[in-house]
Amino acid sequence: QVQLVESGGGLVQPGGSLRLSCAASGFILSNYAMSWYRQAPRKERELVAVISTGEATYYADSVKGRFTISRDNVENTMYLQMNSLKPEDTAVYYCRANFGLGDDCWGQGTQVTVSS
DSSP: EEEEEEEEOOOOOOTOOEEEEEEESSSGGGOOOEOOOOOTTTOEEEEEEEEETTTOOOEEEETTTTTEEEEETTTTEEEEEESSSSSGGGGEEEEEEEEEEEEEEOOOOOEEEOOO
């Protein structure tokens, strides 16, 4: 069964750090482009970061220099290291596997709240 499970969200103070994990099962994560998205209350879901099969990375301007996307091929897991967190980073974070031809898989999401 193809599945993505996120973890690592929580409550953190501004300036703090969190590392999100996205564990894949039923497929080999490194064979596909993988992404992190987020959705804040009353806003549309937005792309945060992408890692390609060749490990090229892309970041939204709003997180560039603060967030790092990576993957562990042995653990079949993708990560999002988030540093210097801001209140505007508060959102539900989702991981996505892009299988191509309009086929993809989403995780259930993990809540990140940045607040003092």
